[in-house]
Amino acid sequence: GNSVTQMEGPVTLSEEAFLTINCTYTATGYPSLFWYVQYPGEGLQLLLKATKADDKGSNKGFEATYRKETTSFHLEKGSVQVSDSAVYFCALSGGYNKLIFGAGTRLAVHP
């Protein structure tokens, strides 16, 4: 069945450091891939998405590229800020908006 595996947290970084959160997936067919973010005290919200191989999703300085050959969708940001502290979830959709989420990775950014 479809599944998502992402790196365990917490990830602790200093402000302006480079961020990578790894995500790999197992799926039949050609799923769409997503990163959702949950800021403290808020609901999950879509951060970025990619719907086909080699697509790059980007938003708020974050990027992720859909790599079919390595079944990966790693999240990156060149310079993190304290306000990026949150839990990040990788997810895939096999259709009809049925999302399958990874376990989440907590990011803590310190000044």
Place this chain on the structure above:
Amino acid sequence: EAGVVQSPRYKIIEKKQPVAFWCNPISGHNTLYWYLQNLGQGPELLIRYENEEAVDDSQLPKDRFSAERLKGVDSTLKIQPAELGDSAVYLCASSLNLGAGTGELFFGEGSRLTVL
């Protein structure tokens, strides 16, 4: 525009008691989802509605869980009786129905249940 509204935000009950959670989706969103999020885990789908019809409830434990969306707008998720293992966050989300989908679900803040 109001987002997805859930209530209550927090609920503490004793085991074997009933509990209900309410969700009001974004206006115009005909697809509504209930997800379960255990501590340290990602959300897992319990049930999905298209308008008032439950089109995917395969992960809903039907012996103790029930859900309804009578008029195709707001929805209620009930647990009766609650067990210790039901302690979790119950998330509601909504989206437009776009067939294969864009994956953009809008989530509420969740209802955190603690069963003692």
